[in-house]
Amino acid sequence: MDKSMLKYIGKRILISIVTLFVILSILFLMTRLLPGTPFNSEKMSPEQMEVVKAKYGLDKPVIVQFGNYLKNMVKGDFGLSYVLYKDQGVADIVMPRAKISFIYGIAATALGTIVGMLLGIIAALKRNTIWDTIATIISVLGVSIPSFVFALLLVIILGVKLPVLPTMYLENDPIVSSIIPVVALSMSVIANVARFTRTEMISVLASDYMTLALAKGLDKKTLIFRHALRNALIPVITVIGPILVNLMTGTMVVESICNVPGLGQILIDSIHSNDYNIIMACSFLYAFMYIAMMLIIDVSYGLIDPRIRLGKGE
Amino acid sequence: MDNTKFLPDDFELVGDKQNINIDEVLPSRPMWQDILGRFKENKGAVIGVILIIIITLLAIIVPMVSKWNYAEMNTSIANRVPSGEHWFGTDYLGRDLWVRTWQGTRYSLIIAVVAVIIDIVVGMTYGLVSGYFGGMVDAIMQRIQEIINSIPTLVVLIILLTVMKPSLKTVIIALIFTEWIPMSRITRAQVLKVKEEEYVLAARTLGAGNFFILFKEILPNIFGQLIIMSMMTIPNAIFYEAYLAFIGLGLTKPLASLGTLINDGFRLFQVYPHAMLIPAAVMAILMLSFNLFGDGLRDALDPTMKEG
Numbered sequence: 001m002d003k004s005m006l007k008y009i010g011k012r013i014l015i016s017i018v019t020l021f022v023i024l025s026i027l028f029l030m031t032r033l034l035p036g037t038p039f040n041s042e043k044m045s046p047e048q049m050e051v052v053k054a055k056y057g058l059d060k061p062v063i064v065q066f067g068n069y070l071k072n073m074v075k076g077d078f079g080l081s082y083v084l085y086k087d088q089g090v091a092d093i094v095m096p097r098a099k100i101s102f103i104y105g106i107a108a109t110a111l112g113t114i115v116g117m118l119l120g121i122i123a124a125l126k127r128n129t130i131w132d133t134i135a136t137i138i139s140v141l142g143v144s145i146p147s148f149v150f151a152l153l154l155v156i157i158l159g160v161k162l163p164v165l166p167t168m169y170l171e172n173d174p175i176v177s178s179i180i181p182v183v184a185l186s187m188s189v190i191a192n193v194a195r196f197t198r199t200e201m202i203s204v205l206a207s208d209y210m211t212l213a214l215a216k217g218l219d220k221k222t223l224i225f226r227h228a229l230r231n232a233l234i235p236v237i238t239v240i241g242p243i244l245v246n247l248m249t250g251t252m253v254v255e256s257i258c259n260v261p262g263l264g265q266i267l268i269d270s271i272h273s274n275d276y277n278i279i280m281a282c283s284f285l286y287a288f289m290y291i292a293m294m295l296i297i298d299v300s301y302g303l304i305d306p307r308i309r310l311g312k313g314e
Numbered sequence: 315m316d317n318t319k320f321l322p323d324d325f326e327l328v329g330d331k332q333n334i335n336i337d338e339v340l341p342s343r344p345m346w347q348d349i350l351g352r353f354k355e356n357k358g359a360v361i362g363v364i365l366i367i368i369i370t371l372l373a374i375i376v377p378m379v380s381k382w383n384y385a386e387m388n389t390s391i392a393n394r395v396p397s398g399e400h401w402f403g404t405d406y407l408g409r410d411l412w413v414r415t416w417q418g419t420r421y422s423l424i425i426a427v428v429a430v431i432i433d434i435v436v437g438m439t440y441g442l443v444s445g446y447f448g449g450m451v452d453a454i455m456q457r458i459q460e461i462i463n464s465i466p467t468l469v470v471l472i473i474l475l476t477v478m479k480p481s482l483k484t485v486i487i488a489l490i491f492t493e494w495i496p497m498s499r500i501t502r503a504q505v506l507k508v509k510e511e512e513y514v515l516a517a518r519t520l521g522a523g524n525f526f527i528l529f530k531e532i533l534p535n536i537f538g539q540l541i542i543m544s545m546m547t548i549p550n551a552i553f554y555e556a557y558l559a560f561i562g563l564g565l566t567k568p569l570a571s572l573g574t575l576i577n578d579g580f581r582l583f584q585v586y587p588h589a590m591l592i593p594a595a596v597m598a599i600l601m602l603s604f605n606l607f608g609d610g611l612r613d614a615l616d617p618t619m620k621e622g
Contacts, residue, residue: 019464027469028475048494058590128594140358140609146553148560149594167584249468257580267525268561271475283469290466 005303012298016291022141023287024280031276056080064136067306069280079277079282084269090277091099094266098285100169101262107182109244112189114171117236120197121189124232125224142191146252151184153255167257181258185247192243193236200232241297245290267307352614359610366605370598373419382410385568395587403588405578414570415593419600421571425482426551429489429546437494441501442528446509452502459495467583471558481617485571486556489551500543504536507587511535538615545608549601556597572597 040293043235053059056079060068072079078090085093123135158180159167181188213227252264261267263282270278353359388408396403398616402411444455447527465581470491478484508514509532517531551571559573560580572576572593579590 016464017458022461023465023469026473030473033471033542056616140605141602144549144605145558145598146601149598152587152590152594156591157585160584160587170588245466248466249557252468253557256560257583271472272562279472283472286466291464294464 014296016295020176020284020287020291024284025066026069027280027283028060031279032058056082076099078281081275083273083275084266084278090281094281094285097261097263097266100260100265102289104178104182104185104255104260104262105244105247107178108185108247109189109240111182112186112191112243115186116190116193117197117233119194120236121201121229121232121235123194124201127202132198135198139191139195139198142187143188145190145248146248146253147184147262148257149255149301150187151181151257154184161178163298169205169261173271174202177258177260181254181260184235184249184258185251188250189243189247191238196239197236200235201228204228204232220263238297238300241275241293241300244255248286248290349614353610356610356613358616359605362603362610366607368588369419369600369603370423373423376416377413377420380410381411384415385409393582393589395586395588396592400536401424402592403586403590405440405575406582406586411575411589411592412480414447414575415572415596418570418593419596420573421482421565421569422552422555422573422597423544425489425555425571429493429551430488430547432486433493433497433547434540434544436490437497437499438501440494441498442505442532442595444498445502445505446524446528446532458528463495464549465555471561472564475563476563480566482565482569484554484563485558485565488563489554490566492551492554497540497543497547501536504539505532508532508535542608542612542615544602544609549604549608552597552601552604567610 037288071078076091078094081088081090081093112128119135119138123132126132154165155167160163165179166173166177167180210223210227213223218227249264252267254260255262256268263285264277266283267276270282300313350539383592386409388404391400391404392408393404394400394404394408396411400412401408402415405411405414413478440455440459444452444459471488472492474488478487514531516525517527522531555564555571556573556576559577564574564577565571571577574592576590576597579586579588579593583590
């Protein structure tokens with residue numbers, strides 16, 4: 001950790017905080033300044049409306065509301081739900097769901113990375129054989145077909161036609177209920193990782209140090225595990241971050257199809273019912289995870305490749 | 315070794331043989347023929363093109379000639395499975411899905427193509443200006459882009475969703491918001507590479523202005539990359555359209571796109587899976603074809619970029 005690295009990390013954290021703040025302000029302004037309220041305005045008299053607004057602090061100027069919101073947010077209070085879960089704290093509603101979505105995302109990435117790496121390694125070692133072709137077909141399909149189509153097929157085949165897996169989330173059996181969504185989500189990860197691993201592995205196998213190792217008389221196992229794999233997998237680790245970020249977008253639809261009580265479903269519901277605080281909290285969580293992920297990716301790139309942190313990468 | 319005697323027959327005159335390398339004369343072909351030749355060798359890409367053409371033709375022709383109308387409802391025949399009468403079955407309002415699927419494909423294609431064209435124009439301009447002028451302009455433009463880029467797509471879509479009513483225009487705007495950044499990045503990277511080339515220097519020495527250099531010297535040389543990029547973006551656009559329809563930002567009824575069809579089919583998909591599976595399959599095939607086509611195009615236009 002030298003000084004330039006610390007400076008680089010500091011800069012990245014600063015940019016991330018600025019971005020989060022920009023996102024938060026835009027979201028806040030958009031939801032508050034728009035016509036239409038979360039309350040059923042036709043049934044209420046103007047006086048009742050005033051009372052309700054005062055109760056939630058919506059009668060104050062927008063800038064004051066924003067200040068209050070920020071102040072409470074730091075304390076972990078994301079306000080109250082207006083419509084979906086009348087007067088419950090948003091943090092209590094959103095957090096357990098965020099946990100499920102988060103675990104699914106991590107599980108799908110882990111599964112996809114392991115299977116994808118294996119596929120990619122096999123394809124590279126047995127280049128131009130049937131194995132290679134199979135791996136290529138799987139990765140093309142995985143990249144092109146959206147995760148929700150996989151979810152759909154799995155639910156219909158494994159959940160409805162031959163009912164071996166539940167079609168919805170079961171409180172008492174979270175692991176079995178997670179199989180379909182996690183597998184569906186992991187398909188694109190498998191495809192991307194396999195493709196990347198194959199390319200890396202092939203270029204490593206063709207490199208001079210592999211020829212040298214071979215010339216030194218190392219046996220095949222040491223050759224592949226000690227020399228090839230190690231060097232091929234470092235770049236692969238760096239692409240997992242962006243893949244995880246992409247995955248987050250797909251989770252919402254997969255969650256609806258598999259009836260998972262995650263962030264996706266409640267976000268869609270809250271948009272349709274103008275439940276501002278839930279929209280804000282969910283979007284903020286998504287943005288936070290996304291930006292944190294980008295930060296980790298950038299910093300790890302910087303650690304691996306000094307050219308980037310010194311600003312000479314481009 | 316010392317005892318070895320050489321006889322005259324041991325040697326033969328090599329002559330100039332080694333210097334006489336007869337060049338293999340390839341017929342001089344225009345560049346596009348070269349590209350076409352390489353493209354044709356790629357089976358996947360050819361299949362992709364054929365599928366794209368078939369799907370496009372079906373999307374154009376079927377809604378014109380079919381005896382069913384895409385918006386015509388008849389609840390007495392709701393939720394029929396595929397049969398001789400209704401090839402893809404009917405939906406929950408008794409509308410014929412054969413016509414609706416192709417009508418929907420038509421809208422999905424229109425949305426994707428329009429969005430990608432605008433993406434190219436916006437992204438290309440941004441990338442060209444940022445890459446070509448460099449320095450302070452580049453620094454500011456890159457910082458702005460960095461901040462926009464770190465807003466997750468989902469949040470951009472939510473913001474749009476709160477501001478605008480679902481319509482064709484909204485969907486296209488949403489797609490532009492999410493896809494122009496990669497386009498401008500590619501352009502900028504290419505411009506940085508190309509602008510140091512000698513022919514740009516030559517043009518400048520001859521007194522060409524920035525505008526001329528940008529559009530006559532740099533742009534034609536990076537156009538191949540942009541075409542590849544746009545072919546890769548179309549499947550993304552098709553996917554995001556479906557995604558938007560799913561979170562409630564789709565086309566309004568009775569219009570249909572693949573996304574809204576999938577969303578409609580979702581209500582009853584455990585009982586009548588065909589209503590959701592068929593449009594989902596068409597979408598998957600379309601995305602797959604565009605990806606194969608894009609891959610083939612990349613390899614054909616730029617053989618040096620070929621993977622593995």
